[in-house]
Every structure is written in structure tokens, then in C-alpha cells.
Amino acid sequence: MTMHIEEPVSRSSGGTSSYWPDVGASLVVFLVALPLCVGIAVASGVPAELGIITGIVGGIVVGLLPGSSLQVSGPAAGLTVLVADTVAAHGLAALGVIVLGAGLLQILMGLLRLGRWFRAISPSVVQGMLAGIGLVLVLSQLYPFAGRAAPATTAEKVAGLPGLVVGAVTSPAAIGVGLLTLAVAALWKRSRLRAVPGVLVAVVVASAVGLLLPLQRIEVGPLTDVVALVDLSVLDAGLIGAIVTFALVASAESLFSAAAVDRMHSGPRTRYNQELVAQGVGNAVCGVLGSLPMTAVIVRSSANVQAGARTKASRVLHGVWLLVFVVALPGVLAYVPLAALAAVLLQAGWKLLEPRRVAELVRTDRAESAVLLLTAGLIITTDLLTGTLAGLLAAVVKTAWDVSRLSVSVTPDGQEHEHVTLRGNATFLRLPRLLEALESLPVTKHVRVDLSGLRHLDQACHQAIEHWADAHRTAGRTVDLIRPSAG
Incomplete structure (x- = not known):
């Protein structure tokens, strides 16, 4: 495997100013990643700190490895059901063994140059994937935005929306802080100080105002309380199937995400085989630490691109911020309201959804829009892998029909x-x-x-x-x- 160190894209002659876009983007990604790490861990039925550990490894370890420059890794929502079922069936101790085995299998797949096969993906499938993830994210974050706990399933989230509106009217503190976060972020873009990320300013302002209100806040304990090195004695034949499943799902999500992220920027393209090896190394480290499995995450990656990141320094720094804040300054996180972070994620989800582009495609190309809507719909009702694979199959059938003139x-x-x-x-x-x-x-x-x-x-x-x-x-x-x- 050839190691490759990328030079910064900036043409600045020198100084720290050329790296400031990456520093600013890393702070934005950190704010997006923190609630995702915690929320995915809780949804997976494991301690919240395990999600933070995976986020740190995804930033620092995978971020330093060759493969992709702007894609960001961490615990992914698409694996929550697999993790929850695995922990329920085999126990938390088996999770580290499974993740370690999946990581080693990913490394082998990358060395065998199997990653390049994931490059064949239709643009309508990519847009459907982004729209589906964006809508899932919006639905899940509307509840903490209004100061409520989110239901477990998508159907329950949709059914609970009328009650959520009533609750928000009767208890407006959380939604007021969330709206303040969105307003400050939007207004900051028009100021002369745009070099400072508007999302960061918005969260600081919302946190200051939130000190006067009874709001739910982030609760994260010491990482040393949950870190448990992998116990290989629990490995048995019953875990082999889980290892293969985790490896295939994580690889598919990561490389499909890479195809989507590459369409968002004009920088260096992803080297798929090397990225697959990097993901495998990250999962192997997560397995040794007994934490959650990781994939490349489209929400963080898109936030990284949209925040103006230029090199892989932004994704590495986001892992550093996670480590510093959770280890050295855990008390600071206790001041951040969940409603403010939910507002940040709502904004990220809406950008992924891109309703104008979806509506335009529906008007101009019915066949392509059908593939998009099928992909997004199945992602919402099932999971990311099922929706993406179904979309790819539909795109292949459509192409076969189109060429059969x-x-x-x-x-x-x-x-x-x-x-x-x-x-x-x-x-x-x-x-x-x-x-x-x-x-x-x-x-x-x-x-x-x-x-x-x-x-x-x-x-x-x-x-x-x-x-x-x-x-x-x-x-x-x-x-x-x-x-x-x-x-």
C-alpha cells in the first residue's frame, strides 16, 4: 500500500491563515459529531462514552491515513440496529471482538483491491441517499429541538409530530433556544467576521442564554469508566457471521459515502482501496478498545465540506476537539443545551435533503426521480444499506431498459x-x-x-x-x- 501525504489545497504563501479554514471546519464538524456520537451510542444500547471513543478514533486515526481527504468517520446511525441486536444476543464483551474482526476483514478487502467496485453508483442513488439520511436526521432532531425525547422508530416519530407541536407551544424554552441558534448562525454569515464559524458562535450564544432556563444538556462521564480492552476469550463460531456482516455493511456505507462526498467538492478524489484499509484500521482500534464500530459518516462529511475544509487536517482536528473537551474539559459540555445541538443537526439534515433539487429532478426526469424516491424512502423505512442497495438495483434495471432501444x-x-x-x-x-x-x-x-x-x-x-x-x-x-x- 502506497502512503501518500496530501499538500494543502490553499495557495496561500504561508502562515497560519492558510490553515484557518480547516480549523474552523473542524470546530463545525466537532459540534455536529458530538451529539451524533452520544445519540448513536444510546440508540445502540451501549454507554454514551463508547460513541465518543469511536468518534475520536475516526478523527485522529482514520483522519491521518490515506484514502479520502475530506470524509469524516465515526459511529454511524446505519449500524445502530446491528449493534443493538448483537449486544442483546452476545453481550457487550463480544462487541469488541466483532468490531476487531470486522476491521481486520476490511483491511484484507482493501489490500485485495475490492474497494474500487463501490465506485459504480448512480447520481440519483447518491442524491436519494443524501435525501433519505437528511430526512431521518431532521425527524430525529425535531424532538430534542423541542425539548422532548425522540421515539425509537421512524413511524413513531412521524405519528408523534402533532403532539410535539402541542408540547412545544406549552413549553417553549427548548424550541426558543433552538430557534435562537439557527438565527444567530444565519445572521453571522452576513457579518464581516465570517472566518469564525457561525455554528460555533450560535452554540456559544445559545449556551449562555440557556444558563437561565431549565433545559436538558449533554451528560458524558469519564472515558476511563467504559474503556475495556478486547477479550478474545469470548470469540466463538457464533460470532463469525456477525463479523462478516459488520465488515460488509460498514464497508458499503463508507464507500457509498465516499462517492457522495466526492461529488460535493473539487479536491482530491477518494482512493477507494486505501480508504477501505483506513476504515479497517480504525475499526480494529475501536475493537481493541471495546467501542462502537465506525464508518464514514455523510452528515459529518458534508458539514466538513460545507464549512470550507481544504485538507484532512480538519477531520483530524475534529477528533482532537472531541478528545480535549471530553477528557480535559468535560464540565464545559454540561453547559451546552441539547436543543442547540439539535438545531445544528437540523440545519445539516436540511442541507442534505435539498428539497429544491429533488423537486427539480421530479419535474425533469421521472425515471431518475423514481430511483431517488425509492432509495430515500427505503432508507427512511428500513436502513441505509437496504435503501442504497435497492436504489442501485433500480438504477441498473433502468439503465438496462434505456439501452435496450x-x-x-x-x-x-x-x-x-x-x-x-x-x-x-x-x-x-x-x-x-x-x-x-x-x-x-x-x-x-x-x-x-x-x-x-x-x-x-x-x-x-x-x-x-x-x-x-x-x-x-x-x-x-x-x-x-x-x-x-x-x-
Whole structure:
């Protein structure tokens, strides 16, 4: 594996100013990552601190490795169900073994150069993936934004929205702080001090105002209380399936995310095999520490790009901020209201959703929009991997249908002759139309079928034409087949 150190994209002649965009972006990503790390850990049924550990490893360890420059790694919402089921079935002690094994398998897959196969992904699938994740994020953060605990399932979240509105009216403190956060962030963009991230300013202001109000705040204990080195004695044959599943799901999520993030910026492209190795190293470290599995996370990655990051320094620094604040300054986090962080995530989710682009695609291309809506809908109702794979399958079917353009023209040539010309691609998808045209020919003594205009003739259509010609000859008529050239 070739190690590659990327130079900063900035053309500045020197000084700390050239690195300030990465410092500012890292603070934004830190603010986005912190509630995600805590929330995903709680949703997975493990201590919140384990999510923080995975976020730190994703930033510092994976951030330093080659592969991607702007993609950010950490615990992912797409793995919460797998983690919860695994912990319930095998216990928390087995989680470290499974994550370590999955990481080693990812490293092997990367060294075998399997990562490049994940580059084949349709833009409509990518946009559907972003829209689905954005909507899931918005739904999940509306509740802490209003000072309420979020329900477990998407259906429960949607069903609880009317009650959430009523509760927000009767208890407006949390939603007031959330709206203040959004307002300050929006107004700061118009100020002359835009070098300081508006999200950071908004959270500081909201935290200061929140000191006067009874609000829910972040609660994180010492990391040393939950760190438990992996116990290989619990490894048995029953965990092998879980290891393979974790490795495949984490790899798919990370590399699909890479394809989406690469479309957001014009910087260096992701080197997929190296990124897969980097993800494997990160998961191996997380497994040794007994923490949650990691993937590249599209929410943090998009926040990183949108905040103006230029090099991998931003993602490394975000891991440093997580470590510093949780280890050295845990008391500072206790002043940050959950409603303020929920507002930050709502803004990130809305940017991922991009309703204008979705509406525009629906108006201009119904087939592509169907793939997008299918992908997003399944991500919302099931999980990220299921939705993305279904979207990819739908995109493949759509492409196969689009390229199966077949023109069948029948021209009479005298009273007893018919000339049939085929052009385009004769695939099994167009077989019904082809057979209908051949079988509807008038009863004549001679038929000439010109196949020379076909760009592709698959086995199904070839056999159908041969069988039809044999039947026609058996009936006492003649058939000439002008076959496609060998090229």
C-alpha cells in the first residue's frame, strides 16, 4: 500500500491563515459529531462514552491515513440496529471482538483491491441517499429541538409530530433556544467576521442564554469508566457471521459515502482501496478498545465540506476537539443545551435533503426521480444499506431498459415479399415486442430479416429469431437472415 501525504489545497504563501479554514471546519464538524456520537451510542444500547471513543478514533486515526481527504468517520446511525441486536444476543464483551474482526476483514478487502467496485453508483442513488439520511436526521432532531425525547422508530416519530407541536407551544424554552441558534448562525454569515464559524458562535450564544432556563444538556462521564480492552476469550463460531456482516455493511456505507462526498467538492478524489484499509484500521482500534464500530459518516462529511475544509487536517482536528473537551474539559459540555445541538443537526439534515433539487429532478426526469424516491424512502423505512442497495438495483434495471432501444420496421417488397429491418439493441427486455412484430407478418412466400443494424443481439433474441425462422421454413416459406457483422 502506497502512503501518500496530501499538500494543502490553499495557495496561500504561508502562515497560519492558510490553515484557518480547516480549523474552523473542524470546530463545525466537532459540534455536529458530538451529539451524533452520544445519540448513536444510546440508540445502540451501549454507554454514551463508547460513541465518543469511536468518534475520536475516526478523527485522529482514520483522519491521518490515506484514502479520502475530506470524509469524516465515526459511529454511524446505519449500524445502530446491528449493534443493538448483537449486544442483546452476545453481550457487550463480544462487541469488541466483532468490531476487531470486522476491521481486520476490511483491511484484507482493501489490500485485495475490492474497494474500487463501490465506485459504480448512480447520481440519483447518491442524491436519494443524501435525501433519505437528511430526512431521518431532521425527524430525529425535531424532538430534542423541542425539548422532548425522540421515539425509537421512524413511524413513531412521524405519528408523534402533532403532539410535539402541542408540547412545544406549552413549553417553549427548548424550541426558543433552538430557534435562537439557527438565527444567530444565519445572521453571522452576513457579518464581516465570517472566518469564525457561525455554528460555533450560535452554540456559544445559545449556551449562555440557556444558563437561565431549565433545559436538558449533554451528560458524558469519564472515558476511563467504559474503556475495556478486547477479550478474545469470548470469540466463538457464533460470532463469525456477525463479523462478516459488520465488515460488509460498514464497508458499503463508507464507500457509498465516499462517492457522495466526492461529488460535493473539487479536491482530491477518494482512493477507494486505501480508504477501505483506513476504515479497517480504525475499526480494529475501536475493537481493541471495546467501542462502537465506525464508518464514514455523510452528515459529518458534508458539514466538513460545507464549512470550507481544504485538507484532512480538519477531520483530524475534529477528533482532537472531541478528545480535549471530553477528557480535559468535560464540565464545559454540561453547559451546552441539547436543543442547540439539535438545531445544528437540523440545519445539516436540511442541507442534505435539498428539497429544491429533488423537486427539480421530479419535474425533469421521472425515471431518475423514481430511483431517488425509492432509495430515500427505503432508507427512511428500513436502513441505509437496504435503501442504497435497492436504489442501485433500480438504477441498473433502468439503465438496462434505456439501452435496450430496438427499432423494428416492416417494408413490403412486392406482393409475396416482406423486408424486416432491426436496429438498436435486441435484448430480452425487448423480446415481447420483437416476437409480436415477427408473428404479425402477413403470410408471404419470402421474408428477409436484416440484422446488420443491430449493435447488440443477446442470446434470448437470437434464439427467438432462429426458432421463428425455422418455423417459417417448415411451413414452406423462405427466410433470409442478414446477420450482424462480427464486429
